[in-house]
Amino acid sequence: MEFSNLLSIAGGTLGSPVVLFFLLGFLAALARVDLSLPQPIAKTVALYLMLAIGFKGGVGMADSGVGPASIAPLLIGVAFSAAFPILGFAALRAASGLGRTDAAAVAAHYGSISIVTFLTAIQVLTDRGEQAEGILVAVAAAMEAPAIIVGLWLASRGRSETGAAAGPAPEEARLSVREAVLNSSVVVLLGALAIGWITGEKGMTDIKPFVVDPFKGVLCLFLLDMGAVAGRGLAQNRRAIGTGTVLFGLYMPLVGAALMALAVWPIDLSPAGKALLMVLAASASYIAVPAAMRLALPKANPVIYTTLSLGITFPFNVIVGIPLYIAIADRLFAGGSQ
């Protein structure tokens, strides 16, 4: 029954237009047909999704109140984001043959989170009739920066060892962290969260036809684009990254989700919320962290971290990971309450 449950979730996920449009863009890219959106559109669709998800989260918080129980997921998220890069760095250094700077850059991506994966998981949960706490949006936002700071610290430890400056100059590091914390996605996400919280159900009535009704359709269009970009990167660069690194992109999400499952076990949170935290743990950033690494670690090879997080882990999570994490959360956390 558990296995059939997983299958049914996976089937539901694979049968969802959202995932099918992702596959369309991805497979077309592998066949060298580029379905990506023009950049101004891609950026704006992303901004729209931030705005919508933030606003909905804020209205959710206004509805149900934000109690002290919300502190626990926030703390767990931040702690995970800070600690997971250390594990990832060790694994990459041991098994993937990456240099210090590249390993630090990649590890930062996996400690941080992918908001698109998060959105996709929310949609899958919504399709199943499950809804998570609004605070999860704030948790997602809070999980972006710690991993960047730790990643830069990991890179900079090489400085003293080797003499040469493997890590970033302090000024660069400071600016990059500011960039990551204050990048426009995060600000829109948190700003919309605040606005949703302030305006509550009344605000929601006002702009529901914009932020709720077309949301899933817009997500389809966006995942068409993301699939196209992920597939293009994979097609162009698969030979540029070694097998050990590719494997990292497949097992690391599982490790992250498993650790997070343990961490959230005792806390007071809906099964959907716990599933989303597992998704956040499993996902790898491709907005904030690549930008921060580009700035602070210009000598890290962007081909490696971009291809890995966007070309490997993102498709893996969309197709395999999300149904799996939800099924596990269902089994572990919903079992008792049913």
Next chain:
Amino acid sequence: MEFSNLLSIAGGTLGSPVVLFFLLGFLAALARVDLSLPQPIAKTVALYLMLAIGFKGGVGMADSGVGPASIAPLLIGVAFSAAFPILGFAALRAASGLGRTDAAAVAAHYGSISIVTFLTAIQVLTDRGEQAEGILVAVAAAMEAPAIIVGLWLASRGRSETGAAAGPAPEEARLSVREAVLNSSVVVLLGALAIGWITGEKGMTDIKPFVVDPFKGVLCLFLLDMGAVAGRGLAQNRRAIGTGTVLFGLYMPLVGAALMALAVWPIDLSPAGKALLMVLAASASYIAVPAAMRLALPKANPVIYTTLSLGITFPFNVIVGIPLYIAIADRLFAGGSQ
């Protein structure tokens, strides 16, 4: 009564916001006011319309099933697309004074189809409460490539005659046909058709507020842009093309629609479906074929084929043709069944 029926359809068409926005863009352009959209938007709106019409077609196919009866319109469409350029080529060589290469390029446009004209006709039919079979979307997609292949063949026949290479190099021709068959519009159209077919009514419920509800409004915005581009082209280039060529752009749609009316007479298809096939036959491409001709026949003059298909035939079809073809289809094919 037939005439009044035509008038009422024409009145309905001209009174529709979709056509009025087209006229707004067109007339403004003639008065040198440019209402065109920025290119990233124009491209994305086009993509959205492909996605929406494909998806709806696919759901329609899931609803009603795709029987062997669907083969007939597909075959007729492909045969028309391959044969009609030969007729067009002969007419252009005889009456418009175009050289071989230009005549071949133009003829390919008229054998192929205009998806925007198709969309407009679907909207006019929908406004009248009529709905065609979902398979028509696949027919439209299938009618793009044959005309390109035949057009390139017509151009290349000049090679042996003259010694100089009038036609494309074989490699160029191959790549251009690939481009036409696999251009992103067609892939999104067919991909969305498949996704609609797979997800059926359930998928439709999910993304209806994105692909159905705002569709007509988005079409208005798009036709504002198309009118602007068509009018601009006409204003800039009307002196660049001869009267014989201009007339071709007006009579050729009528010839195409008439031939198609004969071809679809015996087959098992709704009157709306037959009207749409007439519209496809009457319309001239301005996405796939211009691109293919640019690549494979760089020496053909793009001013001629673009101005003709977009500046003359497209407005003619939107304003005069579509109501006419629907009225004829109504008279010929719906009469018996009523």
Next chain:
Amino acid sequence: MEFSNLLSIAGGTLGSPVVLFFLLGFLAALARVDLSLPQPIAKTVALYLMLAIGFKGGVGMADSGVGPASIAPLLIGVAFSAAFPILGFAALRAASGLGRTDAAAVAAHYGSISIVTFLTAIQVLTDRGEQAEGILVAVAAAMEAPAIIVGLWLASRGRSETGAAAGPAPEEARLSVREAVLNSSVVVLLGALAIGWITGEKGMTDIKPFVVDPFKGVLCLFLLDMGAVAGRGLAQNRRAIGTGTVLFGLYMPLVGAALMALAVWPIDLSPAGKALLMVLAASASYIAVPAAMRLALPKANPVIYTTLSLGITFPFNVIVGIPLYIAIADRLFAGGSQ
């Protein structure tokens, strides 16, 4: 009670997602986080809002008819737009220390109108359940050009005085006025008004899910962008404009609204319509007039007029002005009829 009414309107305005998103963009810009949209998107969203507001206005005119009573607001609007720049010019010359050309350019902005401020006010009124006459859209459009003509005349009077050409060459002036009268925003606004008028309620049913339902949400996105641009301009250029000029940007809207309140007192128009005319009077252009001044008065400093109208008056109106003018209109014009 009047004061509490103002407070309640102001509270309603400040609690509206539309204004909160504006503040988000504005405050983020002051904190050097740029939330502006890519330009193709910003332009298209503006076009969409023109199209939607024009169309709704036209349908409104079809519904309620356009009687001779509509002439009065049109005439008042045009007269205001022509006369107010003279007052503004005198004030700027006396109290702000601007040169003739700069003063003329700034004054033209304040005689003309801001369509975004107008949209925001319509939304605030709609949220209160009030609706103005459709003709107001035409009034707004008609108020753009006169101020430009008068502004250029004010600048050109310097020519004879000084010998040097302070004002525009006549050909430049003619072209700039044409540009202002026929800029694409105005044409779309008036074109959509005409289309709404022609198609009436039937047309509205067709495209309501595009022009009405998501309108407020799109306006949020747009004001996020406008806030970002306004805040950026203010942050960059606040030192470039003197205190006298800044004060002008704060008192001039109040003067304009007060004068308009007197002008509309006797005429036959809904209180909402009168409030909107006050908003038009109080607002300063930042689409048509900056473009016209750039072309016709290239020696006027764009930093002054742009920062003033967009960085000072626009936020002032959105946050303070609109609730104030509505409260006053409420008190003056609705009191009697209630």
Next chain:
Amino acid sequence: MRSAMETHPKVRLDILIEQLAVPRLGTLLDTLPGVNGYTILPVQGGSGLNGIWTRDGQIAGAEGMMMIWCILDAQHKEAVLKSVFEFVNARAGLITVSNVDVVRPERF
């Protein structure tokens, strides 16, 4: 044997100009003898005596510049430059002139 790739000296103009004025500059260029074409490149932003500007977020065309790229024969340089400078100097803009080589001299 002479090289097939013989090149010929021409003059390159780069004109930075407000985008609102581009249609008029285009009309001017179209009428100047020796100008057989020009190409317009978008500009994203910049910095100058009047401060910093960027295209992002702008809804109006009022701010924003374009770059015009124009290749012409040296014999027309003087006259073209004179007309264009007169136009550009009345507003915000820059012109630079440099030397380039082309393969097909008869185009220009």
Next chain:
Amino acid sequence: MRSAMETHPKVRLDILIEQLAVPRLGTLLDTLPGVNGYTILPVQGGSGLNGIWTRDGQIAGAEGMMMIWCILDAQHKEAVLKSVFEFVNARAGLITVSNVDVVRPERF
């Protein structure tokens, strides 16, 4: 003391080409010895023997050009120019060649 900013002469190609043909030109450039990279700049519009065009409103890529900017060493100029000219000459496009200086000569 020699200046730290010693510069080295290189050749700059500016290639204007239909955007549809850019992928093929890119493939060609990638195979030419001496070409270690190139950069693609968008073009907004232009005017030439075939009239005026603009990117605005276009849904298809059929109209529209791109500018390719390519820095290379003088020793490869002749051969690269020959191949590129052959490609460009078959379609609408222009090539100009000019001299530039760079700081890191080994990149090119």
Next chain:
Amino acid sequence: MRSAMETHPKVRLDILIEQLAVPRLGTLLDTLPGVNGYTILPVQGGSGLNGIWTRDGQIAGAEGMMMIWCILDAQHKEAVLKSVFEFVNARAGLITVSNVDVVRPERF
């Protein structure tokens, strides 16, 4: 009579740089003596030692470059080039230097 169109030699820098670094480069340029302005042009894509990239479909600014165009007086060339090279060399980017003529020398 001397020609009204007397031109004056200046130096043109073309700097290709990651767009994320453009604000910082701008800040640097704004502080350098001799730099009175610069212009930013968008870049659509390119190819280099690190492979091919394109702007299409990207949601983040992480990938993507811009081109900076800067005209300056020869007397500042050495110092400006030194500072800019230091900045660019630490990351992905290119600088070329060339000679141009301008009409109004006092702007630069």
